[in-house]
Amino acid sequence: MKIYRALHTGNWDTLIRRPEIDSQDIRPQVTKLLQQVKDNGDQAIYELTRQFDGVLLDSMLVGPQEMQAVDAVDEPLKAAIIQAKDNITAFHQEQAEQTAIIETMPGVQCWRRSVAIQRVGLYVPGGSAPLFSTVLMLGVPAMLAGCEQIQLCTPPRKDGTIHPAILFAAKLVGITQIYKIGGIQAIGALAYGTKTVAKVDKIFGPGNRFVTMAKQIVSQQGVAIDIPAGPSEVLILADSAANPQFIAADLLAQAEHGPDSQCILITDSALLLDQVYQAVEGQAKKATRTEQIEKALQNCRLILAGDHQQAIDFSNAYAPEHLIIMSRDPHADSLKIYNAGSVFLGDYTPVAAGDYASGTNHTLPTNGWATTHSGVSLDSFVKKITFQSITPGGLALIGPVIQKMAQAEQLDAHSDAVSIRLDHIQ
Amino acid sequence: MKIYRALHTGNWDTLIRRPEIDSQDIRPQVTKLLQQVKDNGDQAIYELTRQFDGVLLDSMLVGPQEMQAVDAVDEPLKAAIIQAKDNITAFHQEQAEQTAIIETMPGVQCWRRSVAIQRVGLYVPGGSAPLFSTVLMLGVPAMLAGCEQIQLCTPPRKDGTIHPAILFAAKLVGITQIYKIGGIQAIGALAYGTKTVAKVDKIFGPGNRFVTMAKQIVSQQGVAIDIPAGPSEVLILADSAANPQFIAADLLAQAEHGPDSQCILITDSALLLDQVYQAVEGQAKKATRTEQIEKALQNCRLILAGDHQQAIDFSNAYAPEHLIIMSRDPHADSLKIYNAGSVFLGDYTPVAAGDYASGTNHTLPTNGWATTHSGVSLDSFVKKITFQSITPGGLALIGPVIQKMAQAEQLDAHSDAVSIRLDHIQ
Numbered sequence: 001m002k003i004y005r006a007l008h009t010g011n012w013d014t015l016i017r018r019p020e021i022d023s024q025d026i027r028p029q030v031t032k033l034l035q036q037v038k039d040n041g042d043q044a045i046y047e048l049t050r051q052f053d054g055v056l057l058d059s060m061l062v063g064p065q066e067m068q069a070v071d072a073v074d075e076p077l078k079a080a081i082i083q084a085k086d087n088i089t090a091f092h093q094e095q096a097e098q099t100a101i102i103e104t105m106p107g108v109q110c111w112r113r114s115v116a117i118q119r120v121g122l123y124v125p126g127g128s129a130p131l132f133s134t135v136l137m138l139g140v141p142a143m144l145a146g147c148e149q150i151q152l153c154t155p156p157r158k159d160g161t162i163h164p165a166i167l168f169a170a171k172l173v174g175i176t177q178i179y180k181i182g183g184i185q186a187i188g189a190l191a192y193g194t195k196t197v198a199k200v201d202k203i204f205g206p207g208n209r210f211v212t213m214a215k216q217i218v219s220q221q222g223v224a225i226d227i228p229a230g231p232s233e234v235l236i237l238a239d240s241a242a243n244p245q246f247i248a249a250d251l252l253a254q255a256e257h258g259p260d261s262q263c264i265l266i267t268d269s270a271l272l273l274d275q276v277y278q279a280v281e282g283q284a285k286k287a288t289r290t291e292q293i294e295k296a297l298q299n300c301r302l303i304l305a306g307d308h309q310q311a312i313d314f315s316n317a318y319a320p321e322h323l324i325i326m327s328r329d330p331h332a333d334s335l336k337i338y339n340a341g342s343v344f345l346g347d348y349t350p351v352a353a354g355d356y357a358s359g360t361n362h363t364l365p366t367n368g369w370a371t372t373h374s375g376v377s378l379d380s381f382v383k384k385i386t387f388q389s390i391t392p393g394g395l396a397l398i399g400p401v402i403q404k405m406a407q408a409e410q411l412d413a414h415s416d417a418v419s420i421r422l423d424h425i426q
Numbered sequence: 427m428k429i430y431r432a433l434h435t436g437n438w439d440t441l442i443r444r445p446e447i448d449s450q451d452i453r454p455q456v457t458k459l460l461q462q463v464k465d466n467g468d469q470a471i472y473e474l475t476r477q478f479d480g481v482l483l484d485s486m487l488v489g490p491q492e493m494q495a496v497d498a499v500d501e502p503l504k505a506a507i508i509q510a511k512d513n514i515t516a517f518h519q520e521q522a523e524q525t526a527i528i529e530t531m532p533g534v535q536c537w538r539r540s541v542a543i544q545r546v547g548l549y550v551p552g553g554s555a556p557l558f559s560t561v562l563m564l565g566v567p568a569m570l571a572g573c574e575q576i577q578l579c580t581p582p583r584k585d586g587t588i589h590p591a592i593l594f595a596a597k598l599v600g601i602t603q604i605y606k607i608g609g610i611q612a613i614g615a616l617a618y619g620t621k622t623v624a625k626v627d628k629i630f631g632p633g634n635r636f637v638t639m640a641k642q643i644v645s646q647q648g649v650a651i652d653i654p655a656g657p658s659e660v661l662i663l664a665d666s667a668a669n670p671q672f673i674a675a676d677l678l679a680q681a682e683h684g685p686d687s688q689c690i691l692i693t694d695s696a697l698l699l700d701q702v703y704q705a706v707e708g709q710a711k712k713a714t715r716t717e718q719i720e721k722a723l724q725n726c727r728l729i730l731a732g733d734h735q736q737a738i739d740f741s742n743a744y745a746p747e748h749l750i751i752m753s754r755d756p757h758a759d760s761l762k763i764y765n766a767g768s769v770f771l772g773d774y775t776p777v778a779a780g781d782y783a784s785g786t787n788h789t790l791p792t793n794g795w796a797t798t799h800s801g802v803s804l805d806s807f808v809k810k811i812t813f814q815s816i817t818p819g820g821l822a823l824i825g826p827v828i829q830k831m832a833q834a835e836q837l838d839a840h841s842d843a844v845s846i847r848l849d850h851i852q
């Protein structure tokens with residue numbers, strides 16, 4: 001942990017900066033593998049799966065037989081996943097926009113309609129743990145939006161299977177096309193399509209730097225992606241009323257995500273800062289992934305602000321993915337926040353709640369993108385198409401306005417498109 | 427014009443394809459000029475303005491004295507711009523999202539709030555005509571969103587002034603920071619900031635391929651941009667009930683945008699197709715920009731569909747920026763549209779209405795991006811931050827759900843962040 005006892009113009013910029021992650025070194029390799037998938041389709045995928053996941057599959061599609069593995073999920077976990085799905089559904093379905101027809105002038109009607117993106121691909125990373133929570137966070141809004149085709153890719157385990165909890169979450173959401181494909185080859189399959197996997201319009205989901213680079217490359221080839229990805233971040237904004245043990249626990253939870261994780265505490269209380277330092281040291285000794293957590297904690301920054309307002313200003317300048325506010329009046333403070341991915345208010349609202357079950361989405365902007373980007377929501381699975389319909393009477397009213405402006409912009413044929421209609425009305 | 431009398435698997439893909447515009451050749455030059463702005467700030471901008479716009483400015487900021495030029499705008503044009511601004515305001519202000527608090531479980535409250543992007547830069551291209559309509563289309567939603575700082579850049583004319591109509595539109599919207607900077611140097615100034623121009627979070631606005639490339643480059647350096655830009659497009663979906671003269675006028679208006687413009691008619695009526703062909707030939711002879719229009723019309727495609735449904739399917743596959751539906755029942759047809767930027771219904775709704783004055787935005791996705799992207803709207807100037815607040819009682823309910831899921835994903839410190847709080851409650 002690094003302690004900064006004063007914020008000033010000399011260190012403010014440094015403290016806001018993220019570590020630069022240059023992935024350009026892997027670009028040629030990722031480009032090459034994507035090209036293999038583009039050229040050789042399914043055959044390339046089977047070969048790359050053998051190479052990277054160490055398993056030669058008979059079929060990349062999870063069949064009905066394999067889906068029976070969901071029975072292996074223990075009942076308490078099933079119940080938890082069901083509760084989380086219900087909460088995520090409740091929160092996301094409120095994001096649906098109703099179509100309102102606006103008559104801007106008599107006879108001039110304008111409206112917009114949310115229309116689902118037709119074909120989406122969801123990527124769920126593998127690794128030591130089964131990330132079934134990501135299945136919910138992407139699958140629930142995709143279903144609510146009404147996407148026509150939802151395909152899910154996730155790498156197979158060494159024995160060629162998918163973790164039952166991932167299958168359970170997918171089934172619960174209603175996803176039927178599940179493919180045992182991981183990494184670069186999954187992004188390639190979704191971006192270009194193969195005999196088995198259909199080409200999609202937009203790709204969602206987290207991943208390591210190879211997956212992130214692959215998404216970045218295909219996003220320049222006409223496929224949309226969710227949001228730019230970077231290491232996870234938490235900033236905790238606290239005053240002397242906060243509980244240092246809770247803060248320490250949240251910093252450790254963040255550190256658990258890996259050595260790249262960004263953990264920041266900013267407070268105007270020197271006492272709290274010292275208490276948090278002690279509490280982190282104490283809790284870290286008892287943690288499960290000690291080595292990994294200690295590595296991540298090396299980057300952890302405990303910062304003393306001149307006052308509470310400066311702490312808020314710093315938070316806005318940093319634009320954290322996750323912001324926890326533990327202060328005397330977190331609701332009042334939250335109204336001053338204008339840059340953050342998701343905000344957690346008060347002593348009893350850990351980030352873990354939003355990661356899993358409260359209802360908000362856990363796919364959030366990192367690396368300062370919270371200044372301009374929202375996290376994943378129902379909006380991410382739709383586009384909003386505008387419509388307009390003008391009556392002859394409406395055109396008689398608005399026509400001269402259009403003509404005047406078009407002529408001033410020297411677009412005479414635009415003006416003519418109105419004139420020919422007005423002539424017809426008369 | 428090219429006529430296709432049958433749609434089949436052999437030509438469908440070709441007819442959907444856009445011309446490939448490879449701008450990679452200009453990347454080194456654009457990168458170099460951006461770097462000059464980054465390194466030398468204002469000085470580089472004055473120098474590049476002298477070089478490209480042929481004028482050595484005393485000040486790049488438009489001062490109060492220069493703003494008096496708005497008086498030169500003739501009254502009918504002023505009235506038209508005011509009407510357009512009112513309509514655009516009426517349509518866009520309805521897009522504001524109200525914050526609704528969702529209690530997903532007792533004591534677990536989640537909500538999201540639209541927060542303005544703080545600093546935005548609007549780019550308005552120069553050229554032969556003053557694009558004051560773009561000032562309205564970007565300035566109105568920026569103001570409605572409540573952006574803290576709105577800067578507008580537009581190239582000066584040879585005499586060092588800005589067209590009065592642009593100044594009038596900017597003043598009407600409430601924009602006070604207007605800079606006489608064009609092209610790559612404008613994008614650089616907004617992206618990096620100089621002594622005079624403040625760095626922004628997001629850049630909006632159209633431009634030539636140099637501006638587009640500059641936006642693309644800075645978007646990989648942490649600055650957000652509106653939507654990927656490409657040549658403008660119209661697809662007209664018509665049946666035998668449509669008026670061929672109106673269709674011809676709309677095709678000509680589209681062609682007027684330049685030789686890259688994409689103009690397509692698709693219809694199930696062979697008679698209408700022939701009538702439109704004749705009408706275009708007739709109207710083109712009388713048009714103002716004959717040479718330019720004839721060049722653009724070379725790419726114009728008149729396509730005969732097997733039936734009306736196939737025509738709709740083709741339109742969805744093409745995903746046009748502008749879609750005009752002139753058919754027996756345009757409202758019924760519009761419900762079948764799932765890929766388009768903006769849709770114009772019926773005989774009396776020319777695209778020119780949306781370009782200028784009806785209220786919808788004219789900054790729309792091209793090049794097939796309508797499959798996944800929306801046009802510019804109020805949404806483009808805000809991000810939606812999620813918030814949550816859990817009471818001790820709420821955490822007692824949802825805590826075990828979080829713990830169960832976190833443990834199954836092997837994120838024990840996440841579970842611990844809940845445990846330490848539950849222990850404290852008891």
